[in-house]
Amino acid sequence: MKTIEAVKCENCGKLHEVSSEDFISIHGNVCIGMNGGIIGHNFDKEGRVNRISVYCINNCLKIMLEKFTTYTKR
Numbered sequence: 001m002k003t004i005e006a007v008k009c010e011n012c013g014k015l016h017e018v019s020s021e022d023f024i025s026i027h028g029n030v031c032i033g034m035n036g037g038i039i040g041h042n043f044d045k046e047g048r049v050n051r052i053s054v055y056c057i058n059n060c061l062k063i064m065l066e067k068f069t070t071y072t073k074r
């Protein structure tokens, strides 16, 4: 049996083959200014250091666009 390494989208749970380019990996956080975390994280659900977050490309762009839009309305 062949084993395929996969990563899981933080938003929808879809699995992506690690060697593919159909997902976005964020190392740490994307922030507005020096604060204001938009997407990504430094810790997993158990509080362990895990600086990589994975998203489907469409999910990532949608989340970022929605959050950036709320900042531009201020």
Ligand SMILES: [Zn+2]
Pocket: 009, 010, 011, 012, 013, 014, 055, 056, 059
């Ligand atoms: Zn997704």
